[in-house]
Amino acid sequence: MVDRPVSPAPERPATDPWAARRRSLIPVLIALTSVLGAIGAWRASAASGAAAGTERRAFEDTVAAEQVRSQIESGIGLIEFAFARRQALQASAASLRAAAAAAAPDETASLLALAAAQEEAASEYLIDPEALRPDGTLDLEARRDLEWQRAGQLQDLDPDPEMAQAADLRAKSQRLVGLTAFFIAAALFLTLAEVTRNSRVEVLYWHGGAGVLAVAAVLLVLVEAL
């Protein structure tokens, strides 16, 4: 460091009261800038951390939803197969019974026995009543919706709210980081205003620093409030 005696700065009139007030305000503004910058950095960090946590929860919801969906589809496939097989056996039995009605007496007994066997086999295929309409036809969509609603009662399966919240938090963090950078710039300008000996340059730095500080402070309040 060079530290040498210099003559008083001729361009900084010590008698200008506004200049004196300005100079006395600089440490206050620097302190204010530092505090607001620190708050901005803290809030940005908190928002970023919260966004990461929310994103993790959203991803967990996505995985859980896909697991549930796969399980439901697997169950639906089994119901559809059982119903199809039952319908096939019943159709076959009905056909045999119709044939028996028109058959010779010696054939009737065997056809009816076969039909009864088919009906018994069909009855082994139990269909969940929740997958059936009142008329007995298959309603897989209703069953699918019901299963999904039940699973949704036990765990969060919708990642969209978390995704939206994470996006908001990321945007907030992004704005706060930008504002912190502006606070740093304001602190730099005010420091330069403090050390400069050229009064015109000092005025430039002072106004630049105070202006950036004011705008950044207002924006900080807005970002936090919104």
Place this chain on the structure above:
Amino acid sequence: MIDPDEEPSPELEAPPAEPPGPPIMPAAPAADRLQRWVAVFIMVVSLLGAVFAFLQTAASNRAARAARRADTEAVETLARLAEAATRIAAENRIWELAAEDGVVAAALAGADGEEAPALVSAYYASRDALLAFTDLARPEYQVAGGGIDWPRFVQDSLAPSGLAAEYREAYAAQRDGWAAKGGTLVVVITVLAVALFLIGLSRTPVALASGVLLVGAGTALAAVAGVWGLVTFARPVAAPSPEAIEAYVEGQVAYFSASGIDDLEIAEAAFTAAVAARPDYSDAYYWRAGVRLTLDFSRPEGPVGSEGARDDLARVVSLDPLNAVAWNDLAAARFWLGDLEGAVGAIRTSLRLDPGNLLANLNLSAFLLLGGDTAGYESQMAVAADLVAGGSVPDRHLQYVAVEAHRVLDVAERYRPEYAALIPRLRADFERVLGVDL
């Protein structure tokens, strides 16, 4: 202490023995102007740095968002794949039962016995009941003349998984784009910091002689960094194109389940729509080239070469220069167009990227022989033989290469009379290397 705005002096420290120098004079108007400009530059560069810091954070956030979407699509890809497997198995089970009933009914129809007609009716009733529950019975999967279009059904079932996979890839590319943009903005901020340092340095006593130069250099550097940053920020990062992805998957379904020229033309049109929606869609160019080569091979008069396929593959290797398979296919496309020299160049690039590719080694052998380079051919065949003898080529790949070699040699023998005399030698040497009859 250093006063950044005091008039610089050439001396760092005054000699202690000498009397104090004359008091510093008020700044000259020019120097005063420079000081104020320096102050303005410092503020502008600082604010520019703050703006780019904001933009860099924005880019990082978008990269994180795209990464999140890519992860989600990866999960969905696997989930849709599992669902497709379940669906294919379930539909096939019902279809098999129905088919079995049909076969039994048909067998009974020719059997003796008074109960046979009743049983035939019963089995047909069972079959018809089952068919109502399988998608395989839908009209779009019925093939003229009997049977079902199984490949089409499988591809349709896999399409949702394919869609999710393409979205995953597109989001991953978007993530890379934003990450690269964020990285460049970090560099821009660093350059701005250097510019700020240079401008600030100009006001220190040690930099008296070069003060203006430092201000100029710092300002110029800041201007370059500012323009660079703005250009970087303005450069778009492609978002996933639903139109391109849907067209691409439609093309894949049509191509992989193609049973005729019509299907191939549908696939070609779909891939064309995909590249129209996204001009850098490398995979769409690749598969469109595949469709075009297949169409060329389907000509009744034999393949004449496909300029479209060649251009598509050239585009693929320009977008993805490390794709050895695309270079190999480009060589084939050039060969069928009669560009033997271009084919050799492409296949050599393919082999530089993947020296262990047996098909590419054999292709190069063939191109060398057909080009009249007998010594090169023998040397290259020795390389291919060593590859097979070394045991590094899996049996399945060996079979695939044998089938391809058989097909290509047959076509060349039939439709390229200029090479007809050399084909027997090629065939014999390929048989020796592959250990099969071609």
